[in-house]
Amino acid sequence: MKEKILKELYTHQGKYVSGEELSEKFQVSRTAIWKHMNNLKKQGYTIETTHKKGYRLVETTEKLIKEALKEHLETEEIGQEILCFDSIDSTNNYCKKIAKDAVHGTVVISEEQTVGRGRLGRNWSSPKGEGIWMSIVLKPSIPPTEGMKMTQIAAASVCKAIREITDVEAYIKWPNDIVVGGKKVCGILTEMAGELHKIDYLIVGMGINVNNQEFPEEFQGIATSLTIQKGKKIDRKTLILCILKTFEELYQHYICQGTLEKTLEIIRLYSAVLGKxxxxxxxxxxxxxxxxxxxxxxxxxxxxxxxxxxxxxxxxxxx
Ligand code: BT5
Missing domain, CATH: 2.30.30.100 (SH3 type barrels.)
Known part of the structure; x- marks a missing residue:
């Protein structure tokens, strides 16, 4: 129900929808609608309420909304299903839970991760609303030995998208980091399930520090964010859309042509390690x-x- 109401508010594009209209449409009482609105507000959605006109969703850059992402999505397979959470343990963990039944290309995003993971069980700091904590479920017909190429495709797409959208000079620190001025702005975690000769699914997790103003003491000196580099807030939605579009282009090229050529062009051009x-x-x-x-x-x-x-x-x- 919450999802349906949100969608209805979103499709009214910032205009008011009355409680009566909503209660008729969804066959629930106006009090139930009012309770759902309060819950949505608690989750961080900005919903204006006036006695006469009803409810209005104010789209802010503060919160990622599935409908807003889907409306501007320019992909065929990546992100056809998008799930947005307010808080979750880890988007990679969630993908693992749903992967068996999930469609290829499903994208899971959360405003915060309570147990964000890096490689080898390391911790990934994922504070609320500040970054892009996102995972993609992939079901390609490739041998397991090729699975790690998804990390490269992800790294190339994040790096290219950061440059395109923010102009920040990002570099790829092989194999799974994006760095700016020597500090980490993004980490990638690719996980795989399957048998010896067959992949069941792959999960590509991306953690991007976007609007973080500061970091826990332990990461100071090694971590940075796009906002810190750019000196202004960055719109996470625009960046996500560009990452998904670029990821799909590189992924499809790899699947159709069987080579990483397009990805490697970017990896080599923006490499932080080549020749070093x-x-x-x-x-x-x-x-x-x-x-x-x-x-x-x-x-x-x-x-x-x-x-x-x-x-x-x-x-x-x-x-
Ligand atoms: C990574 O591991 O860089 C992979 C990070 C993947 C995070 C994404 S978020 C969405 C998805 N869901 C998850 O649960 N994970 C993925 P690694 O190379 O092992 O680097 C981890 C190390 O980076 C830590 O030990 C810290 O030193 C440092 N670190 C932790 N949080 C950071 C942050 N926000 N920014 C920069 N460095 C960080």
Missing amino acids: TIRIIKGEEEIKGKVLEINDEGLLKVQLEDGRQEMLISGEISI
């Missing part, structure tokens, strides 16, 4: 190497200090 000397962290051990290339499979070719060359498939590096 990096530290490769392998458990307790740390070795230095110079990045020679990102090959056609998206692997990192590194020249180690002892003269050997190594191909990194994924993992932990620092610049």
Whole structure:
């Protein structure tokens, strides 16, 4: 019911809808409508109420609304189903729960995550309303060994979209970070379920610091946000729409052509590591190497200090 009322308010595009009209349409009492409105307000929606005219949804940049996203979506498969939450443990966790029955391309977004996750069980700070905490369910017919290419497609789309929408000079720190001025503005977490030769589904989670003004002490010095870089607020909706559109273009190119060519063009152009000397962290051990290339499979070719060359498939590096 809450969803239906919200949709009705949204389709009136900022104009008033009377309680009577709503109660007739949905066959519930006006008191029930009033209670639903109060609940929506508690969830953060700005709904103006006047005695004579009824209710009006004020669209603000403060809150992501499914209908508003869907109205401007320019994709065929990614985001045909969108679920927006006020608070959730983790959008990746939620995707896992629904993945079996979810349609390919389902997008889950939450205003906050209470247990946002990074790789290897690390924590991902996801404060309310400040970032884009979003996951996509994918069901491609590709072998599991190719699954990690989705991280590259996601990284390329987020980086390109940030540049297009905000003009912030974002770079890709292989394999799963987007950085600005050496600090992390986005992290990507790709998870996979399936058998040895077949993927059941993939979940690509993106955490983007958009309007954060500050960070917990532990992340100061390593994290930044688009607002901090740009000096003004960024509209999350516009950025999400651009990310989904770019993701779909790169994804479809990869699925149809079987190559990462388009993605790699972006990854190489905006690489934060190509040609640089990096530290490769392998458990307790740390070795230095110079990045020679990102090959056609998206692997990192590194020249180690002892003269050997190594191909990194994924993992932990620092610049
Ligand atoms: C990542 O892991 O960078 C992947 C982050 C993925 C988050 C998204 S949000 C939507 C979806 N749902 C989830 O639950 N997760 C995904 P990793 O490379 O392991 O980096 C984690 C490290 O980044 C932490 O150990 C912190 O040091 C740092 N960190 C945590 N929160 C941060 C933030 N908001 N901004 C920048 N750095 C952060």
